[in-house]
Amino acid sequence: MFSKQKPLWGKKKKLKSSYDVVLIGGGLHNLATAYYLAKNHGVTDIAIIEKNFIGFGGAGRNTAIVRANQRTQHNVPLYKEALDLWPVLTKELDYNLMFNNCGNLNLMHSEAAMKAARTTISTAQFHGVESHLIDAKEAKELVPALNISDDITFPIHGAMFHPPGGIVRHDAVVWGLAKGAAEKGVEIHQQTEALAVGTKNGKVTSVTTSEGVINTKQVLISAGGYSAGLINGMLGIKLPISVLTIQAMVTQPLKPLLNHVVSSGAYHCYANQTLKGEIATGAHMDPWPNYTNLSTAHFIKHQAEALCEFLPCLKGVRFMRIWGGLADMTPDMAPILEGNNHFDGFFMNCGWGYFGFKSCSSAGKYMAEYMATNHCPDMLKPFALKRYEEHKLMGETAALVSYSPDN
């Protein structure tokens, strides 16, 4: 810590004319994929192409919540592994990712919600993930600030308590993975825009960037909210993805008040306290597809209304900052991971919606395996694009999702 500061992810290098693998997008999924390609598979001739700066999209805009209490058996193991990887990565990368294993409390406001929670909890327990259904009083014991009286819009019936979840310092994950990947030889090219993917005879041949053309046989596009547009624009593959702005905000910093992540589906609201002491909150998306990243007047007001009801002490704290990010939503709230399907050597990893942060480590790990072996790991098989063609949605949400009338 006393030595002279060195660039964390290597000195700026000139873009070469060829790489074994090109990853488009400098977000968490590609950083993780690059790291695992290098670490587990010895593939190090990799260029990460980022139009802006690493971690500028969803990686730096999410509210850092991690958990493995998904609804289906396809998802739970992937997120469980991601959850288990935070301490491992902290050690491997020698970078403190600040995993705060504080547990998640998901409030339920009706009998129907309790039933839905039981399916999710049972699925977690069946897969060895700790998660419990608790009543309102037990929830209040965990979070003394909760209002469990009947005089609020959505009285609290109980909660899904998931102790292994928590929050991770999201920026640290970006920088840690960038550092880890760069140490193994991966090149990160910021301020470099990918313009086209070249193909010949059904095979990937090149990537054209703002800094020159790269010859390569393998390309992965994982650019968060921009993935669907890039994949369609560059390769003409249309994906069932709606992109929506999702907003989050923080209050002024406070001494420890919330020791868990608290969330509520009925209120469309989650809240947790960052290590800096801010209460971070957010939840639902804009009601129509857009790429604006803009915050709206309605949303911050809604968030205040919600928090003032179920965490009424927060009436006395001030909102300090709101921001927006993009969520790329699929019809079933589960991602699309696919490779060598439309073109040999072309891979995609997108459609994570607002789950991209919690999954990045394990998704990157398996995507690396997919690319290195050209064989889809079992873990990723359920996430193939063809499920939409077969009208077999994943069932990650119980309720129907409707981002727009055509969805």
Added chain:
Amino acid sequence: MMNRLNNLATLQIDSSRKISFIFRGKRYYGLEGDTIATALYSNGIRIFARSLKYHRPRGLYSLDGECSNTCMEVDGIPNVRCENTLLKDAMEIKEQNVKGSLENDKMSVIDKMDWMMPAGFYYNTMHKPAKIWPIAMKQIRKVAGLGTLSPDFKMTGKYDEIFPTTDVCVIGGGPAGMSAALSAAGKGLRVILLESRPVLGGFFEYRLKEYKEGQSFHERARELAAQVEEAENIRVFTHASMIGAYNNNLITGFQIGRESDCFDERYIEIRAQSVIVATGCIERPLLFENNERPGIMQTGCALRMAHTYGLLPGKEAVFSIGHDLGLETAISLYDLGLKISCVADIRREGQDSELVAQLRERNIELLKGSVATMAHGAKQVNKVTIATVNGTASQDYNCDLLVASAGLTPVTSAITVVRGRLKYDDHTGYFLPDQMPEKMHATGRVLGLDNALAIESSGRLAGLQAAFDCKACSIAEIGEAENELEKLPGPTQGTKLVIAPVKGRKSFICFDEDTTIKNINQAIDKGFDVPELIKRFTSAGTGPGQGGIPGHNLPLYVAQYQKLPSISIRSTTVRPPIVPTLLSTYAGTNHAMFKRTPMDEMQREDGGVFRNIGVWQRARYFSNDFSCKAEIENVRSNVGILDGSTLGKFRISGPDAVKALERVFVSDMSKIKEGRVKYSAMCNDDGCVIDDGIIVKQGENDFYFTTSTGRAGSTIEWIRYHTRYDGWDFHMVNLTDSMGVINLSGPNARKVLEKIVDIDISNEAFGFSEYREFKIKDTISVRAMRLGFVGELSYELHVPSSYMKSVWLMLNEAGKEFNIRNFGVEAQNVLRMEKCHIILGQESEQRTNLLDVGLGFLWDRNKPKAKTVGAVALRQAESDQTRLKLVGFKMENSGRAPRDGSLIVDEKVRGYICTARDSFTLKEGVGMALVEGDLTKIGTRLEIYEDECGDDRIYGKVVQMPLYDPEGTRMKM
């Protein structure tokens, strides 16, 4: 208490009205008009807070809350910016983030350990070995954060909200804003003017310098303010900060109420046709060693302390400034009795010659081309080192006040939050508006203007530009106003000095986050070489002050450190709320938002236990026995009455009504016979069931149909969307609220209904699945259907809402002899489950299609007229056996029913329980489940996994559906 200056025209305090308050448990006094900070200052308080990381002492620096230096706990509310919170009687004020006292903070030793804490040091420490991290984290959480909020804190006060619309919204009530408001109002437009301070006037208000012959700036401010207040079409909100600007000129803000107002704070959301940004300037902090010691304040702060609050901020001062306002302040304060050792001006030339002459007259030493490099004094400044800007020569001056400011910086956040673009301007050194958002105009000091007349002229121009947006002004008039402005002096040259000639170990670029220049260097060396990355890595600008302190300096310094040309300097992002805003203010007043049926009150009187269901409140139980045994048994053996008014109800009519219905419903609607009820369902493009309901024909091309409770809101949009290209001629009316529904069910239902109707309702005259329209007592028109949702003889009566109570009372009266009683949603849920009638969302989920729930028989594949939404998907999914399918089951060995939501498993999850109950009717545990195709065969054993079951399993067996009355004789009787 310090003596106040008297007889200043600019004073905002009333010396005759003392206000008492409690600070750290002790009683103090301030004056009416004081802010908390000025009241404390007048009582000798100089240290207001301790900094976040190093616990350095912090004092009054600005008066507009650009940093957390004066954040305290007031009446239990943490992080209150005392410098712009007015003092109120009996306020209780406490310091925050202090171990010990403000004067002696035990944590301040951390200040000496900064060498251990380079930028981002957290990321490299405390994780080896892994087990120390949770312990370290606990400590970090304790030392982080500023104020303390108790989990049982109860907010008092009234929080209001208003949503006005206007032609022109002017943000900022200084000379430019007031001129703009007057010129727009002069065009007959409605104007709203927002001013964040309690009085109008901006930077004219507190200055006594001559504006023109015989008139001071203060007098000019009052003159303009009087004109504004007299103008009938200008609505002025003082003490109202703008906090957000959004697309299409939606401006949000909040106002702090006065004693006489009916609110403590109120949220203001303004929709304006045109917006004028007249937010003026704040000061650019001067970067030097210990630049945030108590006793150091900005020029505006020092001047306002004296002129507005009557407090001379020190005895002996040094000035280190970079703008004429600094010289003016020195002269003004000298004249009020402040001793001034010297005035160091960053500028070598360019000072206003008159001000220089006035300094000379007063024998105040002016050091051109000089700047403060270090403040001395452990807790309060007692000495300052002044050096030439290139660092060659230096000299120390004793003082108890250092007025320090590098110059000005326009407040442009109102522009950038709506994606207006700024550009670094070499002449002024400011970020000036480059591309303004549509129908938004910048004016006055935001444009870099300095000259008073130019500022006002620019305000008038902006007023006309806004009027032009509202079509109330001609281009020619704007041209004239532009010419007028052009003749006046433009922006003056600003100072270019980014940082005094120091290394920067204790030069704070961000006070809130304790970020030093050295930290910025470290971040850049680590590869975080743009301001936005540096903000993330060092936290600079992310504290309670919202970047007010580092906003301008950070990009300048980053460019200077990397020797980048000024063209590359980009301003950092500002995000709403521009001023930190209480959640209670944002929340405003909360209204009850659920819809209530006409029967709401009567059912509550009957002991109904209500629940929120979608947008409605419905009676779920009618006793504390949530198993609903009595309610259920009464329906099975006698007669029950249920309020079903929450069903979606619609009329669709017109020549193409059938086609429209067929587009969304899976059945063939042309086959509906008059007098019959048709049950059908809707799917989405994946074939998944989204709704079900009944359709009846009321006449030629005239249908009445229902949807489920939750779907009522979106049905019309759904139909319209899916017929949008067809040009069909049909009309829809949503009757959900105008019609109520009564469900009368049970073997005695007919006997009850007979008593109040005149028509023959025998099974022969009004059979199962039939529809009748009739009138009760020749007055109340009723649409009646024979349905069997709960599996018994059942009438569903659709009645105009206004008559619901009457019919309800008549039925109850008629049913008295049978002991008719209410049943609620849960009883209905169990009754229909026994009959294996599904409820969408309960026996289906997102991925469940029509065939999966056994409703395939509703789908007419050969419908001629319309393509059906979802039909393609249904065809494709028809032979897929891996999908989850609905089955009925009974528990093995008379076991209890599993809890809803439990899983069906083997080595994997194979399905889950939708609804299951210990059935009073069937005397065993029964239910419905969604299971994978290969488990649907009758007799299949289901292994059930409940939450918390460990290794225990319970077992059920797939049985034929329906479970109750398989022949359906009871509902057809």
